[in-house]
Amino acid sequence: MKSLCFTALILSLITPAWTTTPTEQFYEELSFRNLKDGRVATRFSFKTVLNGSVPRDPSTLGQEDQSQHYRLFPLAMGQILREYALTELHLTLNAGNWDYDRWGYLDEPSVGTGAELWTWMADGAPSSIDERWEGTRNALGGLFCSSLGGLNDKRTTSPESVFRPEGDLPDWGKPHRLRHASLASENVCTENLTPFIKLLPCKALSGIATLLNPHRLFDADWHGLGVHVVWNEHTGVEISLVIQAVLNPFRFSQEKTIEWSFNSLFKKQVERQCPIASASTLSVSFPAGESWSLEPQGSKSEGGVSLYDLAQAQYPFDLQAKASTDLSTSVHEDFKPPLRVQRALNGPSQAYGRLSVSFSNTGAAPVQALYLETMPWLVQFYLHTLTASANGTENGELLSHIQYTPAVPHGKPATVQLEVHVPAYTEVLLTMEVAKSFLRYTDHPPDAQRGWDLPPAVVIPFLVEQNSSSNAISLRKLPRMYTNSLLVDLATPDFSMPYNVIIFTCSLIAFLFGSVFNMLTRNFVVVSLKDDSETEKP
């Protein structure tokens, strides 16, 4: 009781200080989306707004920077942003394959497997954009304990039409440039979460961040961390730290009822409110046509979504959700994405293969898709073999605006960007022959040879909508989608038995060289065999 009074006293003393400096605001938001297959998609979002601030002008990079004093904004991130004069930054670390068919879209579209980093930064600095990009990924790699250093030039591309800035870009008279890289083999685990939580103003001590129990979070069917920094002309620099997970509440229970609570999902409950949060909200949504009982009841409920204001909640706060229906006996896809994209690399050969991407449109409206394929130079495209077929009949007219940047061996990746027109109720199959590189032995990592992970391709679907009155065609942009990542087998020597390989190779070379050398240097003369001038029978 005493300690409670003391806390209240301290809080009452400190609170006015924040209210008098409205330059920084912190919002936390937790949402649960019940999926039809019984899983729960969860999203933790922590947003800090630095009111009235402007990203650093790259032309001032050589000069002394203004001093950075933040109350809520994470200093570690602020330092990186200003050191490299980044206008916009998006970093995601995901584990698992997002299942669009069953889980639909999340608010954060970046769900590609592994690590993905992209930044927009203006030119005009004393150091080049690529140098700043290298510094950025190394700094972030250090901050989040992940191997972002692997996002090197061999993986960096600049597909500006696919990764548009999500905020505003200040006009400094110099163009802004994009740098994008992804690393499919990056694993995400506790060591990434710990530095992530450190960036939060309340850490994991209070507010919804209390629920971030790594044991449960990293046992989810899918999970991902995201850091998004954007600049809004009207508000200022905003940083959103996002954690998403698809939890499986009934993995260990034999029961058929769908039921979950904070305690069952996270083994935690929200003990106290984060006192500095300007807003702290919770939303729970349900699939259409299912009735759920929630305990406690939400303050507002609209369109299958219950909203809670955690500032007004009773603490400790735990939410109990229970579906009135049983787990549907047969699980079918509940979410029909406008486009279903499946990618595969076929062919048993280690020298050649075929990349095939199928776009299936199950809807009644045609879809125009922007497709971006980024390949490390390990796999090289034969662009002339690119074919498109709709429901089995070849039709080259489905493709348009093809942009191809060939790979530079041992250097840059290749990018293919094209637009695919997918008519209604049609499956469009894109195929292209690829060559698999034969690597130098020093190119192989000193590691178990499982193959090479190829990053996911990115697809931006546009729904083609026809305005019935004016007959005008408009395109509605849908969130970006990511395909599955691929594993490619390249011809690999059996490194586990180097001696045999060396001995065989050396013997062969010695044998060939010896005979050829002998023949080349030999002096051919006529020898007379005096005693037996007649030839013997051999």
Place this chain on the structure above:
Amino acid sequence: MESPPTKQTTAQATLVPPPPPPARENPVKRFLGRLKASPATKIRRRKAMNAKIHKNLGWLKLLLFIVGYVWMLVIPYPDLGRKTYSDENALQPAQVHTSYNWGDVRKADKYLEGLESLVAANATSERIATHLSDEFAKLGLLTATQAYNLSTTNDLSSGVNTYAILRSPRISGAEAILVGASWLSRTGEGDGTLNLRGVSTVLSIASFLRRSSHWAKDIIFVVSDGYMDGMQAFLTTYHGQTQSNIQAQPLRHSSGVIWTAMAIDYPAHSFSHLGVFHEALNGRLPNADLLHSFQLISRYAGGVPVIMYDHLDWREHPALRKQFDWVTPKWLPRSIRDRKELKTFAYHARNVWRHWGYQARGKASGIHGLMRQYRIDAFTMFALPAVGPHGFHAIGKTIESTLRTMNNLLERLHASVFFYTLTAPDRFIKIGNYLPSAVIVSVAMMFTGLGFWVDAGWERILVPGGKALAIGGKALAIGETAFRGEDRWKQRSRPVLAVLMIMALTHALGGALYTLCTTAVFLQNIPILLPLISLLIFGVPIILSSFIAPSASSQISKTLQALNLSFASTIISITTVLNFSLAALLCALLGLPLALGSSAAPTRSSPSSSGYPLKYPVYTLYALLGYGFLTLGLLYSPNLVVQAIQGGVRDWEAFGVWFVPLFCGVYVPLVVQAGVVVLLA
């Protein structure tokens, strides 16, 4: 030459002052001096060596043949092999606690009930596949069915596969493990016994696995229709291959690269042992680490003993001893009969024989065999029907633990343990201990062939006087006998072109045989057409050889035999690394018979040089060896021959087993060539 000093001489040496020792050459210097010998000496030395080898070629060949064949026979000898071991440390077999429990067994029983009621209702493939797919869907797995048609010349099969993919949590889905069960059990190589319990096991394993979150790879469950056809359709579609005679629906769901797989075959109510079947198509084998791991897991995690194939170890089952009485006949002395090695040898020999039966014919011993072509290491676990004591619980635990072992893999199974011969579940023979046997036989054949090549280039002529005979301006003589002037060697040109034409003709004949064999008319009328075709192949060489002038025929015969043997030897030595059993079979069928070809023919020096009375009987023997045995077989068991031919052609057309083309295009022509050798001798 100085005699070595004896005791006596040393005694003398103490009395008399020794004479100055003869200047002894340093042996190194002497050796170097030899190397510096004049080119003429070197050439002479080389010729002498060649002459020596040629003189003793007969003995050398005999030695090589004997060593090679004896080596082949002693391959099952226990001391030639060693215990299996695990090369890949990541596998960690049987190191986990299994949690497949009696609840899962109950589920398996329920699945079995469902399947049995479907079978009792005579349900169609579609109906069964839909049922299975629904069951997978209830577990929350991605699932779909795949209808396929597989047409071969003589056969059309269709069916519906069911597959489900367990997307393991937090995994990119780039790698996968396949757990498969064919609807028909491998009992009798797919004789129609249903693999209901195998399918139920797959379902219950799927329901069990979805509860755990530690899988590092996606798990693909496939219930393939038919015996092998369904899995072939699934695998070709999965890997984006098109096979012209398979029409299969595209797969709706897909996963990553499959590294390892296992097939579950559990046909009867209970089982006593788990049998390992591992032969893949065209003699390929899965990585031995996988088999070793399974053997350990089954023994220690599942508590089920492992056997090779469905061969019970008769040393452990006295009731079966009667079957093996032939190994230890009564007339053998008791001390030999009771030797452990002999019994072990017999047990191993049976396993090796079965293995050769699959491998030499290029047949897969189960659906696992179809996977090796896609670099998937796979095997079939066969639950040997018995009255007890094991059931779903034991097989479930074994599968779970095996999956955990496969899940541990960080990279593909590699380390070159793809060349081995398993003699027992836990014993194998290394490549170095079996491969040389066939190579030695092929070397013997090559030597024989080269011997004939030399013979074909030289002619021995008797010279009445002691003077050298000048032929074409050049006198040739060899050895002491030559100088004595009794006979001379004359060089003559070899009719290589004619011989190559004959060889090409025989292979064309083989090609024609292959074309005929793969026609529907032939496959439906084998008992009538096979003798006719055999007669044709028998007759063509006789007719054609009659056109060859008798004066040239013996030359052609020798050269043909030389090339025939060299060609056969090359084929065998290449085959040894690709498919040892096939090489061994070719050694047995071609080795001595081809080498002996013209030895029955009279030599020129013998008085009756005008005729070769045994010519046609020997030729007929060759015909029997090459293709006639099939016609002969028709007399005894027409069904067996018809099935063998139809099966072989189907294996080629459906799965790409090379045995029939090889038989028609290589084996038969080689034997026909040997027959022609006899005809012309």
